[in-house]
Amino acid sequence: MFTGLIETIGIISAIHPRGDVWQIDIEAPKIAGELRLGDSVSVSGACSTVVRSDNRSFSIEIMEETRKKTKLGNLKSGSAVNLERAMRVDSRLDGHIVSGHIDGLARVEKIETYPETRKYYFSAGQDLISGIVSKGSVAIDGISLTVIDVTTNNFSVGIIPTTISETTLSELKEGDAVNIETDILGKYITKFLKTRFSDTAEGGEMKNSLTWDKLVKYGWV
Numbered sequence: 585m586f587t588g589l590i591e592t593i594g595i596i597s598a599i600h601p602r603g604d605v606w607q608i609d610i611e612a613p614k615i616a617g618e619l620r621l622g623d624s625v626s627v628s629g630a631c632s633t634v635v636r637s638d639n640r641s642f643s644i645e646i647m648e649e650t651r652k653k654t655k656l657g658n659l660k661s662g663s664a665v666n667l668e669r670a671m672r673v674d675s676r677l678d679g680h681i682v683s684g685h686i687d688g689l690a691r692v693e694k695i696e697t698y699p700e701t702r703k704y705y706f707s708a709g710q711d712l713i714s715g716i717v718s719k720g721s722v723a724i725d726g727i728s729l730t731v732i733d734v735t736t737n738n739f740s741v742g743i744i745p746t747t748i749s750e751t752t753l754s755e756l757k758e759g760d761a762v763n764i765e766t767d768i769l770g771k772y773i774t775k776f777l778k779t780r781f782s783d784t785a786e787g788g789e790m791k792n793s794l795t796w797d798k799l800v801k802y803g804w805v
């Protein structure tokens with residue numbers, strides 16, 4: 585588990601395709617020396633396992649599913665990535681609970697630049713938008729952010745100067761893809777509601793019948 589608070593930016597030094605597994609070497613002298621074989625690291629939001637490390641760099645391996653589902657499949661030598669080690673259970677949870685399991689990709693639709701801050705607009709499919717709520721939490725490339733507004737096909741977030749200077753968000757431009765992880769608590773609530781308020785159709789299949797009236801009846805709203 586992670587918090588979405590980025591520790592450092594790493595630089596991809598090499599990518600080694602090996603059949604259906606790709607090894608990615610990452611230069612990250614700030615944290616590499618403290619990593620051990622088997623440790624979990626969030627690489628631009630994707631939970632990855634350390635397979636090699638030294639004082640300046642470490643390596644991870646990703647499979648085809650990760651390459652297809654996340655932006656890690658588009659990395660190349662010289663690409664910058666956000667890095668965060670797994671959170672400690674004795675630390676404050678200063679961001680929000682981030683699993684490192686990417687739900688999908690969104691794209692930068694528009695960037696508004698102000699004297700000190702920026703506002704980013706992202707377009708996304710309905711499967712992602714349905715898990716994002718105004719003033720809720722979302723992880724973008726592993727960064728814990730608060731949602732400003734949500735529409736049927738996009739959402740926006742605000743970025744403070746520290747986040748601009750210490751993450752890869754400063755490099756984004758319109759059209760770029762980003763990894764998205766929606767709030768894990770919302771996912772479980774949605775799953776519970778769909779199961780709790782569903783009917784069993786013929787053949788044993790679950791037919792979703794969640795309605796606003798049922799939510800009111802059972803005291804959820």
